[in-house]
Amino acid sequence: MSSELIESVESIIVDVPIKRVHKFSATSITTQAILLIRIRTRNGVVGIGESTTPGGPWWLGESVESMKLMIDSYFSPALIGSDALQIPEVLRKLNKIAALNSFAKAGIEMALFDIKGKVFNAPLHQLLGGLARESVKTCWPLAIGDIDRDVAEAEHLLSENLAQEFKIKMGYREPKEDVAFACSLASALLSRGATVRVDINQAWDEGTAHRWLPVMIDAGVSVIEQPVQGWNHEAMARITGKYSAQVLADESVCTLQDALKIGSLRFADAFALKAMKSGGILAAQKIAGIAEAAGVPCFAGCFLEASIGSSAMVSLACALPNATYGSEQIGPIWLKEEIVEDPVEIRDNRIWVKHGPGLGVTLSEEKLQRFRRR
Numbered sequence: 605m606s607s608e609l610i611e612s613v614e615s616i617i618v619d620v621p622i623k624r625v626h627k628f629s630a631t632s633i634t635t636q637a638i639l640l641i642r643i644r645t646r647n648g649v650v651g652i653g654e655s656t657t658p659g660g661p662w663w664l665g666e667s668v669e670s671m672k673l674m675i676d677s678y679f680s681p682a683l684i685g686s687d688a689l690q691i692p693e694v695l696r697k698l699n700k701i702a703a704l705n706s707f708a709k710a711g712i713e714m715a716l717f718d719i720k721g722k723v724f725n726a727p728l729h730q731l732l733g734g735l736a737r738e739s740v741k742t743c744w745p746l747a748i749g750d751i752d753r754d755v756a757e758a759e760h761l762l763s764e765n766l767a768q769e770f771k772i773k774m775g776y777r778e779p780k781e782d783v784a785f786a787c788s789l790a791s792a793l794l795s796r797g798a799t800v801r802v803d804i805n806q807a808w809d810e811g812t813a814h815r816w817l818p819v820m821i822d823a824g825v826s827v828i829e830q831p832v833q834g835w836n837h838e839a840m841a842r843i844t845g846k847y848s849a850q851v852l853a854d855e856s857v858c859t860l861q862d863a864l865k866i867g868s869l870r871f872a873d874a875f876a877l878k879a880m881k882s883g884g885i886l887a888a889q890k891i892a893g894i895a896e897a898a899g900v901p902c903f904a905g906c907f908l909e910a911s912i913g914s915s916a917m918v919s920l921a922c923a924l925p926n927a928t929y930g931s932e933q934i935g936p937i938w939l940k941e942e943i944v945e946d947p948v949e950i951r952d953n954r955i956w957v958k959h960g961p962g963l964g965v966t967l968s969e970e971k972l973q974r975f976r977r978r
């Protein structure tokens with residue numbers, strides 16, 4: 605039986621500029637901080653992983669700084685000498701060392717999959733069972749928070765055939781202003797032939813959701829993402845099915861146990877699948893399987909990763925029969941510059957799977973040196 609014993613683990617923070625400001629419900633960024641994880645085996649095989657949070661620790665408590673500390677101090681000593689090919693066994697070890705820390709664990713697992721793909725000369729989608737599709741439809745998050753600039757960005761993406769569907773990021777204004785903004789932007793987008801979703805990023809309580817969702821639905825919004833707190837599955841269930849728009853869960857589905865509740869509580873019409881929030885690709889694949897059993901489709905969500913994490917998620921989405929809700933894996937063209945030589949491709953309003961061994965991307969040493977945090 606072949607083995608690939610791990611010789612070294614590096615964690616490197618890079619700060620990559622983005623093309624424009626990006627507003628989330630809790631923070632606003634102009635640079636994306638990324639933690640790169642480079643694992644080398646004694647046979648000289650090198651795997652790259654990426655752990656990226658959306659502009660800091662607000663989403664699930666981890667940041668690039670906290671992940672680097674966890675990896676350097678706790679995970680790395682356990683990884684050295686372990687067999688990189690036995691991914692579930694390595695994850696079992698990491699889970700024994702530390703609870704939670706799903707983003708850090710996902711980045712490590714990604715590097716292990718990159719190693720496995722290189723050892724067996726197989727792309728990640730083959731390791732996950734094979735392709736259900738070659739590409740996923742782009743859903744682009746509009747997050748500047750300025751009507752004219754957001755519309756200009758959408759017009760550019762529409763004219764370049766990069767995206768036809770848009771997601772308005774909300775939650776950083778008072779509900780009344782937030783909804784007025786979303787409705788104005790939605791009507792501008794709809795008049796240009798686009799379709800429109802909104803992501804409230806759990807900024808509202810249930811009463812606020814019932815007050816304002818009908819207004820946005822009347823304005824033509826077709827999908828409502830995470831209007832209330834992630835833990836409030838019951839409120840999500842009461843909202844789902846009540847209105848003509850579809851409800852998409854994101855913060856509400858992180859674990860396998862959350863996915864089970866999608867079946868029993870029907871708290872969403874679809875949900876965002878993300879390797880980072882669930883502790884890796886294998887966990888995300890299991891979550892998608894539970895959802896498939898419940899007849900619920902998934903959306904390939906993202907944390908605005910560069911092409912390393914994007915390739916991992918697009919490979920997973922293309923290998924899943926029920927990943928039919930599109931993808932927001934737009935990091936490769938949202939970043940001002942990519943950190944790999946061969947970024948994930950976005951064209952024809954779709955994001956395309958990579959076919960090279962492992963993740964199918966090569967880290968640019970020049971970019972790594974330039975963007976590395978000193």
Ligand SMILES: [Mg+2]
Nearest residue numbers: 803829830854
């Ligand atoms: Mg979301």
